[in-house]
Amino acid sequence: MTATQPSHRRGQAVDAAIIEATLGVVAEQGTFQIRIDDVAERAGVNKTTIYRRYDSAxxxxxxAVLHNAAAGIPMPDTGTLRGDLDALVRMVRAALTDPLGRALMQASGGGPLDELRRRYWAERxxxxxxxxxxxAERGECAPVDDAAARIEALVxxxxxxxxxxxxxxxDSLLAATVDRVIEELPSDDGSDR
Amino acid sequence: MTATQPSHRRGQAVDAAIIEATLGVVAEQGTFQIRIDDVAERAGVNKTTIYRRYDSAxxxxxxAVLHNAAAGIPMPDTGTLRGDLDALVRMVRAALTDPLGRALMQASGGGPLDELRRRYWAERxxxxxxxxxxxAERGECAPVDDAAARIEALVxxxxxxxxxxxxxxxDSLLAATVDRVIEELPSDDGSDR
DNA sequence: AACTATTGCAACCTCGAGTTGCGTTAGGCG
DNA sequence: CGCCTAACGCAACTCGAGGTTGCAATAGTT
Incomplete structure (x- = not known):
């Protein structure tokens, strides 16, 4: 029965444990208002070690959130607009249903998290x-100059x-929303709807 | 120079002062996470007096929120659907721009405020x-059985x-949203759009 | 004027954030 | 192998805010 968990891990191992524990606690609590002690306990790390790395909670x-969002954003490419938007809308639903996504969406207080959320949406x-x-390049519709606004209407x-x-x-809500956005796009021959 | 502010107000006067101060602090902070001491100071009342009326913050x-929302919900009646929705959409914008409205929308944590917000929307x-x-009665469109869902799409x-x-x-966002909802309503002759 | 409910006040408890000093350990290096 | 140092654990601390308690002061009532 050897010690599988060394009593004093170091460097990267501790870093990873702390970030992972933070994300876990956030997901469990559904809020960004977490207790540092909870994170410390979950990471199997002392509170002091956390404060040596981060100035505040x-x-x-x-x-932790930035680390989690670092995993790029894969965009669908199914060959048709409807297929793409269908996939996109499912990704959005999954992201908003996820505890971390929910927490990010409900973050308030005017802090950096609000700013982060804005950039999150702007980027997407x-x-x-x-x-x-x-x-538009495929000829499914005429080019538009407000594509971002139409994605916003989708989300x-x-x-x-x-x-x-x-x-x-x-699914019916998703489908109806996709339908609506597609119908509002100008058709390729120049006529609207 | 008589004392215009008696040092020991009572009953209703204190009640009103506390509620008003609470709403004021919430509006200032933009959050429901307020300090009881702030409310007490703003109401010109001791902290103990607040805790004698309410068990917790x-x-x-x-x-306070319930007191504020008690002022009924006037619905527009302009004579045309577009006029009504136009007015409604402006009311929604005003409500969401208001600090108290913002705070209610961003309330989280699964507490009673979440429940209150759901009832808020369901009611409206x-x-x-x-x-x-x-x-529909005026013949502007055919009757629909999912009117609430269409209002949701408006909001x-x-x-x-x-x-x-x-x-x-x-205004352009409001107008575009109203247009969209009206266009999606089935026309009176039974044809859709 | 006396009585009672309400309020003010000060002191206290609890809990979580964040800090500090020191002992302990991991891991590199001669 | 033994030493040295940076990283970690640990316990004790400060501080602010939520909430409580006992008692004195006050307002309204009779």
């Missing part, structure tokens, strides 16, 4: 705009249902 | 559904822009 949470809107641009109903109403975004 | 906040959706029902984009993106919901 807020900084720790911020670092920018990337998702390409889906519409590609559709808003799903976000409202899940986050604000704490309800479920079933 | 959360209960106080809840009472129910009332606003009448706007569409009345439009979601405005909410997302203001609360989630911390942006401005300008």
């Amino acid at each position: 807020e900084e720790l949470v911020l670092a 809107f920018e990337l998702a705009s390409e889906l519409i641009d590609r559709a 808003a109903p799903i976000h409202f249902r899940i986050i604000q109403l704490a309800g479920v975004a079933d | 959360e209960e106080l906040v809840l009472a 959706f129910e009332l606003a559904s009448e706007l569409i029902d009345r439009a 979601a984009p405005i909410h997302f822009r203001i609360i989630q993106l911390a942006g401005v919901a300008d």
